[in-house]
Amino acid sequence: MKDDTVNPTNSFKDRPATVAVSKAQEFGAKAVGCASTGNLAAAVAAHAAKAGLPCYVFIPADTEANKVLQAATYGAKILSVNGTYDETNRLAAQASEEYGWAFANINIRPYYVEGSKTLAFEVCEQLGWSTPDSIVVPTGSGALLCAIWRAFNQFNELGLIDNKRIKVTAAQPHGCSPIVSAFKSNSSDVEPIEKPNTIAKSLAIGDPGDGLYTLRAIRESGGVAESATDEEILEAIQLLAKTEGIFAEPAGGVAIAVLKKLIDLGEIAPDEKIVCCITGSGFKASESILGSVSRPLEIEPTLESLSKVIN
Secondary structure: OEEHHHOOOOEOOHHHHHHHHHHHHHOOOOOEEEEOOOHHHHHHHHHHHHHOOOEEEEEEOOOOHHHHHHHHHOOOEEEEEOOOHHHHHHHHHHHHHHHOOEEOOOOOHHHHHHHHHHHHHHHHHHOOOOOOOEEEEEOOOOHHHHHHHHHHHHHHHOOOOOOOOOEEEEEEEHHHOHHHHHHHOOOOOOOOOOOOOOOOHHHOOOOOOOHHHHHHHHHHHOOOEEEEOHHHHHHHHHHHHHHHOOOEOHHHHHHHHHHHHHHHHOOOOOOOOEEEEEOEEHHHHHHHHHHHOOOOOOOOOOHHHHHHHHO
C-alpha cells in the first residue's frame, strides 16, 4: 500500500501542489488557485498559506464538507459552483485568464503534474530500487496515472531500476468511469460522462483532461482499466482499515476494490508484487462512509452492562 493519507494535507495532492505553488512564486504570481473536487483545494490552500500568497479555490457545490473545511481553515477563498466538476473547471480556467492568477491544474499544469512523479520515485526506493509487477491507481483526470508511468520510464532510462514493464492499471468508480468504458470497448476516444454519480467524489471527473494519455499508458504497459460500485468501494474501505490499519477515502477504496476484483478475475496473479495507491484519508469524506460502519454500542457505566455486549 502506498499510503498518501499521511502527507501534510492527507492526500497525494501535496505532491503536485508544492511544485505548482513554488513555480507560481518563481513566476511572480500575485495569487494562486485551482479547480478541485476537494483534495487539491486543501493542498493548494496549505502551500499557498506557507508561501504567503492569496488563494482562490473553485469547487463543485457537492464537495465533501470536511474538504471544504480544511481548505477554508488554511485561509483560501472558497468559491462553490452550482455545477459539475467539469463546469467548475471551465469557470476556473476563465478566471485564471481574466485575472492572471496562477492556477495549479490549469495554466501552470505542465509543472504541477510533474510533482506526482515522486509517488513512483518513492515506490522504487522503498522497494529497494526494484519495481512492482503492477500498480493500481485511482483515476479521475488521469494525471496521476500518467505521471507514475512517466516516472517509472524515466528511472528506467537513468538506470536506477531494472528494465521491466510495469503494468499500470486505472481504477475508477462505476458511476464515473469514462476511461474504463473506452478501454473495454477498445476505443481510442474517451466519451465524457455528463452527470457523474458516485460516492468517490474526488474521482467524479466526467471529462478527464488526460484521458487519451491514460489510455495510451495503460495499453503500452499491459495494464487494464476496471471500475467498482459504491457498495464495493465501501466494503473495500473497511477491508483495508481492518487488515492494514489505513483509513482511506472512497478514492482509495476504489483502488482496493478494483485490485480485489482483478485478482478474482485472474487478471492479477497471486504471486505478483502489487502496489496499490491510497490517495487520501477517510477523514476527508467521513459523511460518505459513516452510514456503512457500525454505530457505537451504548452501555451503562457498569461491568454488568458491559458483559451484555461483549459476550
